[in-house]
Amino acid sequence: MPVVGASPVTVISESTAPGKQYQIPLSAITIANGVATCAAWITAVGVTGKDQTDLIPALLKSLVAHGLITAP
Secondary structure (H helix, E strand, C coil): CECEECCCEEEECCCCCCCCEEEECHHHCEEECCEEECHHHHHHHCCCHHHHHHHHHHHHHHHHHCCCEECC
């Protein structure tokens, strides 16, 4: 089930296309066992490298930790 939050999650690519801005729709993010993921979105958009393995997971983890995105 998608998460609840105030707006899409914006991220600036560091490896896929450095400097390109992506917006992850809240409907593409899920939280299971306290861990937020958006694997299907990452695959669909073609995000790769450290953006996929480090940047986006760390950003989502931080947003969950601060209560900015939550499970419904």
